[in-house]
Amino acid sequence: MTGNDLDQLIQLFAKLPGLGPRSARRAVLALIKRRETLMAPLIRALQNTAERVKPCGACGNLDTQDPCAICRDPERDRSIICVVEGLGDLWALERSGACRGLYHVLGGTLSALDGVGPDELNIASLLARADPKEGVAEVILGLSATVDGQTTAHYVTERLMGRDIVISRFAHGVPIGGELDYLDDGTLTAALKARRPM
Ligand SMILES: [Zn+2]
Known part of the structure:
Protein backbone atom coordinates (compact mmCIF):
# COMPACT_ATOMS: atom_id res chain seq x y z
CA MET A 1 0.00 0.00 0.00
CA VAL A 53 -29.21 -5.43 2.76
CA LYS A 54 -32.38 -4.00 1.27
CA PRO A 55 -35.44 -2.11 2.49
CA CYS A 56 -38.29 -4.20 3.89
CA GLY A 57 -41.20 -4.08 1.44
CA ALA A 58 -43.67 -3.65 4.30
CA CYS A 59 -42.11 -1.16 6.71
CA GLY A 60 -38.97 0.28 5.08
CA ASN A 61 -36.59 -1.06 7.72
CA LEU A 62 -33.26 -2.36 6.39
CA ASP A 63 -32.53 -6.06 6.65
CA THR A 64 -30.94 -8.87 4.70
CA GLN A 65 -34.38 -10.46 4.46
CA ASP A 66 -37.69 -9.09 3.18
CA PRO A 67 -39.97 -8.85 5.17
CA CYS A 68 -37.54 -7.70 7.88
CA ALA A 69 -36.97 -9.44 11.21
CA ILE A 70 -39.36 -7.06 13.02
CA CYS A 71 -42.19 -7.63 10.54
CA ARG A 72 -41.62 -11.41 10.72
CA ASP A 73 -41.47 -11.51 14.54
CA PRO A 74 -44.62 -13.32 15.81
CA GLU A 75 -44.18 -11.68 19.24
CA ARG A 76 -44.81 -8.16 17.93
CA ASP A 77 -48.13 -6.42 18.49
CA ARG A 78 -49.41 -6.19 14.93
CA SER A 79 -52.27 -3.87 15.90
CA ILE A 80 -49.84 -0.95 16.37
CA ILE A 81 -47.86 0.83 13.66
CA CYS A 82 -45.34 3.41 14.82
CA VAL A 83 -44.57 5.87 12.02
CA VAL A 84 -41.08 7.40 11.98
CA GLU A 85 -39.16 9.66 9.64
CA GLY A 86 -35.99 7.66 9.29
CA LEU A 87 -34.17 4.47 10.13
CA GLY A 88 -32.22 6.16 12.93
CA ASP A 89 -35.51 6.76 14.73
CA LEU A 90 -36.62 3.16 14.25
CA TRP A 91 -33.32 1.86 15.58
CA ALA A 92 -33.44 4.21 18.59
CA LEU A 93 -36.97 3.08 19.47
CA GLU A 94 -35.97 -0.54 18.98
CA ARG A 95 -32.97 -0.14 21.28
CA SER A 96 -35.17 1.38 23.97
CA GLY A 97 -37.65 -1.50 23.71
CA ALA A 98 -40.40 1.15 24.00
CA CYS A 99 -42.40 -0.02 20.99
CA ARG A 100 -43.70 -3.57 20.81
CA GLY A 101 -45.65 -2.89 17.64
CA LEU A 102 -44.55 -2.63 14.03
CA TYR A 103 -42.96 0.37 12.31
CA HIS A 104 -43.34 2.36 9.16
CA VAL A 105 -40.41 4.43 7.85
CA LEU A 106 -41.60 7.44 5.83
CA GLY A 107 -38.17 8.34 4.53
CA GLY A 108 -38.43 12.00 5.54
CA THR A 109 -41.07 14.66 6.03
CA LEU A 110 -43.21 16.69 3.69
CA SER A 111 -41.41 19.89 2.82
CA ALA A 112 -42.71 22.63 0.54
CA LEU A 113 -39.29 24.29 0.67
CA ASP A 114 -37.39 21.19 -0.45
CA GLY A 115 -40.11 20.08 -2.86
CA VAL A 116 -40.92 16.89 -0.95
CA GLY A 117 -44.53 15.89 -1.60
CA PRO A 118 -46.52 12.83 -0.45
CA ASP A 119 -45.33 10.84 -3.48
CA GLU A 120 -41.71 11.21 -2.42
CA LEU A 121 -42.45 9.57 0.94
CA ASN A 122 -43.68 6.07 1.84
CA ILE A 123 -47.16 7.36 2.58
CA ALA A 124 -49.18 5.33 0.05
CA SER A 125 -47.81 2.10 1.51
CA LEU A 126 -48.71 3.30 5.01
CA LEU A 127 -52.29 4.04 3.92
CA ALA A 128 -52.47 0.56 2.41
CA ARG A 129 -51.15 -1.09 5.59
CA ALA A 130 -53.19 0.87 8.15
CA ASP A 131 -56.25 -1.26 7.63
CA PRO A 132 -58.54 -2.18 10.54
CA LYS A 133 -59.54 -5.28 8.58
CA GLU A 134 -55.93 -6.41 8.86
CA GLY A 135 -56.09 -5.91 12.62
CA VAL A 136 -54.42 -2.49 12.79
CA ALA A 137 -55.97 -0.54 15.69
CA GLU A 138 -53.49 2.28 16.33
CA VAL A 139 -51.08 4.43 14.35
CA ILE A 140 -48.53 6.29 16.48
CA LEU A 141 -46.90 9.25 14.76
CA GLY A 142 -43.32 9.52 16.01
CA LEU A 143 -42.51 12.56 13.89
CA SER A 144 -40.36 15.54 14.79
CA ALA A 145 -41.74 18.67 16.44
CA THR A 146 -40.52 20.77 13.49
CA VAL A 147 -42.98 22.54 11.17
CA ASP A 148 -42.38 19.91 8.48
CA GLY A 149 -42.76 17.06 10.96
CA GLN A 150 -46.06 18.42 12.21
CA THR A 151 -47.30 19.15 8.67
CA THR A 152 -46.56 15.53 7.83
CA ALA A 153 -48.32 14.31 10.98
CA HIS A 154 -51.43 16.30 10.11
CA TYR A 155 -51.38 15.15 6.50
CA VAL A 156 -51.18 11.48 7.52
CA THR A 157 -53.90 12.02 10.14
CA GLU A 158 -56.19 13.55 7.53
CA ARG A 159 -55.61 10.69 5.13
CA LEU A 160 -56.42 8.14 7.85
CA MET A 161 -59.56 9.96 8.99
CA GLY A 162 -62.70 7.90 8.89
CA ARG A 163 -60.91 4.63 9.50
CA ASP A 164 -61.56 2.77 12.71
CA ILE A 165 -58.03 3.48 13.96
CA VAL A 166 -56.70 5.47 16.91
CA ILE A 167 -54.13 8.02 15.75
CA SER A 168 -51.76 9.26 18.42
CA ARG A 169 -48.47 11.08 18.69
CA PHE A 170 -45.59 11.13 21.11
CA ALA A 171 -45.85 13.35 24.18
CA HIS A 172 -45.06 16.98 23.37
CA GLY A 173 -41.67 18.47 24.00
CA VAL A 174 -39.79 15.36 22.95
CA PRO A 175 -37.22 16.12 20.28
CA ILE A 176 -37.74 13.44 17.67
CA GLY A 177 -37.08 12.90 14.00
CA GLY A 178 -33.43 12.11 13.56
CA GLU A 179 -32.90 13.18 17.14
CA LEU A 180 -34.46 10.16 18.80
CA ASP A 181 -31.00 8.70 18.70
CA TYR A 182 -29.77 11.15 21.34
CA LEU A 183 -32.51 10.34 23.83
CA ASP A 184 -31.96 7.86 26.59
CA ASP A 185 -34.18 4.81 26.63
CA GLY A 186 -36.19 5.95 29.67
CA THR A 187 -37.15 9.24 28.00
CA LEU A 188 -38.16 7.40 24.84
CA THR A 189 -40.29 4.93 26.73
CA ALA A 190 -41.94 7.77 28.70
CA ALA A 191 -42.66 9.68 25.46
CA LEU A 192 -44.32 6.66 23.95
CA LYS A 193 -46.32 5.84 27.06
CA ALA A 194 -47.51 9.45 27.37
CA ARG A 195 -48.71 9.53 23.76
CA ARG A 196 -51.91 11.39 23.10
CA PRO A 197 -54.53 11.40 20.38
CA MET A 198 -54.00 13.67 17.36
ZN1 LIG B 1 -40.36 -4.65 8.03
Whole structure:
Protein backbone atom coordinates (compact mmCIF):
# COMPACT_ATOMS: atom_id res chain seq x y z
CA MET A 1 0.00 0.00 0.00
CA THR A 2 1.38 3.42 -0.88
CA GLY A 3 0.89 6.52 1.18
CA ASN A 4 -1.77 7.63 -1.28
CA ASP A 5 -3.81 4.49 -0.73
CA LEU A 6 -3.70 5.01 3.01
CA ASP A 7 -4.66 8.65 2.57
CA GLN A 8 -7.63 7.63 0.47
CA LEU A 9 -8.74 5.12 3.10
CA ILE A 10 -8.47 7.77 5.82
CA GLN A 11 -10.43 10.23 3.70
CA LEU A 12 -13.18 7.66 3.20
CA PHE A 13 -13.42 7.00 6.93
CA ALA A 14 -13.51 10.75 7.59
CA LYS A 15 -16.71 10.94 5.52
CA LEU A 16 -18.54 8.84 8.10
CA PRO A 17 -20.76 10.73 10.54
CA GLY A 18 -19.01 11.37 13.83
CA LEU A 19 -15.53 10.71 12.41
CA GLY A 20 -13.25 13.65 11.72
CA PRO A 21 -9.81 13.30 10.08
CA ARG A 22 -8.14 12.54 13.40
CA SER A 23 -10.51 9.75 14.43
CA ALA A 24 -10.37 8.44 10.86
CA ARG A 25 -6.58 8.12 11.13
CA ARG A 26 -6.95 6.34 14.47
CA ALA A 27 -9.55 3.97 13.03
CA VAL A 28 -7.34 3.11 10.06
CA LEU A 29 -4.33 2.54 12.32
CA ALA A 30 -6.39 0.25 14.56
CA LEU A 31 -7.51 -1.74 11.52
CA ILE A 32 -3.97 -2.15 10.23
CA LYS A 33 -2.75 -3.26 13.64
CA ARG A 34 -5.56 -5.79 13.91
CA ARG A 35 -5.62 -7.01 10.34
CA GLU A 36 -6.88 -10.53 11.04
CA THR A 37 -9.14 -9.94 14.05
CA LEU A 38 -10.74 -6.64 13.00
CA MET A 39 -10.03 -5.68 9.40
CA ALA A 40 -10.88 -9.03 7.82
CA PRO A 41 -14.25 -9.45 9.63
CA LEU A 42 -15.06 -5.79 8.84
CA ILE A 43 -14.39 -6.36 5.14
CA ARG A 44 -16.67 -9.43 5.17
CA ALA A 45 -19.41 -7.58 7.06
CA LEU A 46 -19.25 -4.60 4.68
CA GLN A 47 -19.35 -6.88 1.65
CA ASN A 48 -22.31 -8.80 3.06
CA THR A 49 -24.15 -5.57 3.86
CA ALA A 50 -23.48 -4.10 0.42
CA GLU A 51 -24.71 -7.24 -1.32
CA ARG A 52 -27.66 -8.29 0.78
CA VAL A 53 -29.21 -5.43 2.76
CA LYS A 54 -32.38 -4.00 1.27
CA PRO A 55 -35.44 -2.11 2.49
CA CYS A 56 -38.29 -4.20 3.89
CA GLY A 57 -41.20 -4.08 1.44
CA ALA A 58 -43.67 -3.65 4.30
CA CYS A 59 -42.11 -1.16 6.71
CA GLY A 60 -38.97 0.28 5.08
CA ASN A 61 -36.59 -1.06 7.72
CA LEU A 62 -33.26 -2.36 6.39
CA ASP A 63 -32.53 -6.06 6.65
CA THR A 64 -30.94 -8.87 4.70
CA GLN A 65 -34.38 -10.46 4.46
CA ASP A 66 -37.69 -9.09 3.18
CA PRO A 67 -39.97 -8.85 5.17
CA CYS A 68 -37.54 -7.70 7.88
CA ALA A 69 -36.97 -9.44 11.21
CA ILE A 70 -39.36 -7.06 13.02
CA CYS A 71 -42.19 -7.63 10.54
CA ARG A 72 -41.62 -11.41 10.72
CA ASP A 73 -41.47 -11.51 14.54
CA PRO A 74 -44.62 -13.32 15.81
CA GLU A 75 -44.18 -11.68 19.24
CA ARG A 76 -44.81 -8.16 17.93
CA ASP A 77 -48.13 -6.42 18.49
CA ARG A 78 -49.41 -6.19 14.93
CA SER A 79 -52.27 -3.87 15.90
CA ILE A 80 -49.84 -0.95 16.37
CA ILE A 81 -47.86 0.83 13.66
CA CYS A 82 -45.34 3.41 14.82
CA VAL A 83 -44.57 5.87 12.02
CA VAL A 84 -41.08 7.40 11.98
CA GLU A 85 -39.16 9.66 9.64
CA GLY A 86 -35.99 7.66 9.29
CA LEU A 87 -34.17 4.47 10.13
CA GLY A 88 -32.22 6.16 12.93
CA ASP A 89 -35.51 6.76 14.73
CA LEU A 90 -36.62 3.16 14.25
CA TRP A 91 -33.32 1.86 15.58
CA ALA A 92 -33.44 4.21 18.59
CA LEU A 93 -36.97 3.08 19.47
CA GLU A 94 -35.97 -0.54 18.98
CA ARG A 95 -32.97 -0.14 21.28
CA SER A 96 -35.17 1.38 23.97
CA GLY A 97 -37.65 -1.50 23.71
CA ALA A 98 -40.40 1.15 24.00
CA CYS A 99 -42.40 -0.02 20.99
CA ARG A 100 -43.70 -3.57 20.81
CA GLY A 101 -45.65 -2.89 17.64
CA LEU A 102 -44.55 -2.63 14.03
CA TYR A 103 -42.96 0.37 12.31
CA HIS A 104 -43.34 2.36 9.16
CA VAL A 105 -40.41 4.43 7.85
CA LEU A 106 -41.60 7.44 5.83
CA GLY A 107 -38.17 8.34 4.53
CA GLY A 108 -38.43 12.00 5.54
CA THR A 109 -41.07 14.66 6.03
CA LEU A 110 -43.21 16.69 3.69
CA SER A 111 -41.41 19.89 2.82
CA ALA A 112 -42.71 22.63 0.54
CA LEU A 113 -39.29 24.29 0.67
CA ASP A 114 -37.39 21.19 -0.45
CA GLY A 115 -40.11 20.08 -2.86
CA VAL A 116 -40.92 16.89 -0.95
CA GLY A 117 -44.53 15.89 -1.60
CA PRO A 118 -46.52 12.83 -0.45
CA ASP A 119 -45.33 10.84 -3.48
CA GLU A 120 -41.71 11.21 -2.42
CA LEU A 121 -42.45 9.57 0.94
CA ASN A 122 -43.68 6.07 1.84
CA ILE A 123 -47.16 7.36 2.58
CA ALA A 124 -49.18 5.33 0.05
CA SER A 125 -47.81 2.10 1.51
CA LEU A 126 -48.71 3.30 5.01
CA LEU A 127 -52.29 4.04 3.92
CA ALA A 128 -52.47 0.56 2.41
CA ARG A 129 -51.15 -1.09 5.59
CA ALA A 130 -53.19 0.87 8.15
CA ASP A 131 -56.25 -1.26 7.63
CA PRO A 132 -58.54 -2.18 10.54
CA LYS A 133 -59.54 -5.28 8.58
CA GLU A 134 -55.93 -6.41 8.86
CA GLY A 135 -56.09 -5.91 12.62
CA VAL A 136 -54.42 -2.49 12.79
CA ALA A 137 -55.97 -0.54 15.69
CA GLU A 138 -53.49 2.28 16.33
CA VAL A 139 -51.08 4.43 14.35
CA ILE A 140 -48.53 6.29 16.48
CA LEU A 141 -46.90 9.25 14.76
CA GLY A 142 -43.32 9.52 16.01
CA LEU A 143 -42.51 12.56 13.89
CA SER A 144 -40.36 15.54 14.79
CA ALA A 145 -41.74 18.67 16.44
CA THR A 146 -40.52 20.77 13.49
CA VAL A 147 -42.98 22.54 11.17
CA ASP A 148 -42.38 19.91 8.48
CA GLY A 149 -42.76 17.06 10.96
CA GLN A 150 -46.06 18.42 12.21
CA THR A 151 -47.30 19.15 8.67
CA THR A 152 -46.56 15.53 7.83
CA ALA A 153 -48.32 14.31 10.98
CA HIS A 154 -51.43 16.30 10.11
CA TYR A 155 -51.38 15.15 6.50
CA VAL A 156 -51.18 11.48 7.52
CA THR A 157 -53.90 12.02 10.14
CA GLU A 158 -56.19 13.55 7.53
CA ARG A 159 -55.61 10.69 5.13
CA LEU A 160 -56.42 8.14 7.85
CA MET A 161 -59.56 9.96 8.99
CA GLY A 162 -62.70 7.90 8.89
CA ARG A 163 -60.91 4.63 9.50
CA ASP A 164 -61.56 2.77 12.71
CA ILE A 165 -58.03 3.48 13.96
CA VAL A 166 -56.70 5.47 16.91
CA ILE A 167 -54.13 8.02 15.75
CA SER A 168 -51.76 9.26 18.42
CA ARG A 169 -48.47 11.08 18.69
CA PHE A 170 -45.59 11.13 21.11
CA ALA A 171 -45.85 13.35 24.18
CA HIS A 172 -45.06 16.98 23.37
CA GLY A 173 -41.67 18.47 24.00
CA VAL A 174 -39.79 15.36 22.95
CA PRO A 175 -37.22 16.12 20.28
CA ILE A 176 -37.74 13.44 17.67
CA GLY A 177 -37.08 12.90 14.00
CA GLY A 178 -33.43 12.11 13.56
CA GLU A 179 -32.90 13.18 17.14
CA LEU A 180 -34.46 10.16 18.80
CA ASP A 181 -31.00 8.70 18.70
CA TYR A 182 -29.77 11.15 21.34
CA LEU A 183 -32.51 10.34 23.83
CA ASP A 184 -31.96 7.86 26.59
CA ASP A 185 -34.18 4.81 26.63
CA GLY A 186 -36.19 5.95 29.67
CA THR A 187 -37.15 9.24 28.00
CA LEU A 188 -38.16 7.40 24.84
CA THR A 189 -40.29 4.93 26.73
CA ALA A 190 -41.94 7.77 28.70
CA ALA A 191 -42.66 9.68 25.46
CA LEU A 192 -44.32 6.66 23.95
CA LYS A 193 -46.32 5.84 27.06
CA ALA A 194 -47.51 9.45 27.37
CA ARG A 195 -48.71 9.53 23.76
CA ARG A 196 -51.91 11.39 23.10
CA PRO A 197 -54.53 11.40 20.38
CA MET A 198 -54.00 13.67 17.36
ZN1 LIG B 1 -40.36 -4.65 8.03
